[in-house]
Amino acid sequence: MAKEQKVNIKELAIKTILTEAQAIEKLAEMVDDSFEKVVSLIYNSNGRVIVTGIGKSAIIANKIVATLNSTGTPAIFMHAADAIHGDLGIIQPDDIIICLSKSGTTPEIKVLIPLIHNMGNPIVAIVSNVDSYLGQKATFVLKATVDQEACPNNLAPTSSTTAQLVIGDALAVCLLKLRGFSDKDFARVHPGGALGKKLYMRVSDIFSEANPPRVSTNAKIRTILLEISSKRLGATAVIDENEKLVGIITDGDLRRMLANNNPVDMVTAKEIMSANPKTIEKDEMAISAFNLMEQNKITQLVVTAEGVYVGMIHLHDILKEGVV
Template structure:
């Protein structure tokens, strides 16, 4: 059984089994699901999600997904809840209990305590007829016919199903709330994804030098300006308006064409149609513009005037590329 073929066969069978079980969940979604979403959306409190064993691990992931998409959520371990953590649940909170069997000892102890406190309770379970299933206000059916484990014991397919139900809840709530990419960026400011959503060109160009020459600047001074800026480029301006651009590449091409560049000015070697971007544009838009045109810098404008340079290295440093 240790051959590559047998390993690949087992892997493919596992994926196929879990895939079929997940597809079947769509047939189990009913009005309880819609009403549970409406309950959470209208609630003035938080969502408290609890479970034990592998279901507790899934609960923590669902909590993270809800929090990151605009629905305040808190994880409460079922075992800890009956030993003091039940105080996490406030009056307006909605409780979600996750359990494959719905009959674990901790769940049987916890559920009556939640009901006594008058909190609404949603069950995510693979057994609607279980203790949890019959006691919950709403039941989200996460039934799976078989675990991927050959002994039908290790939680595999069942925990995947629980996770998918949680994702479906989160996405429905996200849509109802009108949660936008700007909202997402507010909750994810530190990661590369968040930076793509909130970083603007000015945030990056402002840390760079601002190389600039005039039309009549001689080539030697142009070379010095480009070298000192460390950006491989300079803008050519007139009354602070961009009229051209000179890059390292332009200088190399000039050297292949002339033996003596005495008397040459910026106007003689510049490109007259540089790619520019407004400083208020998103940094990710600058990235796309660079990729589309195969360039590594863009001249930045503000109200039609030259404002600086954004370089591909700025984007790389921030993890946007």
């Protein structure tokens, strides 16, 4: 290994980013009719997309597969080296093969391409060197040409693999749009983690309808304090004689009342409540409840079912579920 050299880290990092950014910007000029034909081919296919590559391109192929699967296009990764040792069995008659390679001339690719041709499947090349073996033999060529790698030696795949990744993302986004892939579809295939919970978890999945905090309009301070304390939500709803929601009393309302130094023995809920409390329907998304709390700088929301009070949801309940 060569002797350690003095390096301007920030300068080199910026140069790397700019080199890759310029490579990506030039990709926009390379999108042609072939790109449209490939998108149409995949969209109208009854098969899957098989994405293959070798080395760093194989890693990018894996990411493209993940993106396609998560946006409505069934895809499978097939390592180019493993393919010629048995994994060709993955390929079915209606499948479309996408092959990633910078040079388009690696030995594994040169062995693999004729075998796929014999099977009759269309081959889409995402390749930097369009005049290469892969570029010449593919059914369709998507140009991912880069002038230079971000690597100072112009060797390590950097700009080229970034270009491959961006082409894959462009394919996935176009297909997503054509399929009308919605946020509900996204939630269906992303049920885990905060992202999934934002898309499928509802208020009804979090709050409890069992014995929600409530006091009457003429309830006295002791009753109010006990209700707020026992239900551990930091607030209680105020209900009139017709079982209609008329207000909310929070810890903050009680503190403000006590700060006024007025006699409290005869004070009723109606006198200290905040009228017209913020509410949310139980079937609304939990993330909508969070956004409403954030917008109004509050920590509780009254939950209703067709306008009828059924409970209360606290900010901490949403945070505990990992919705945000």
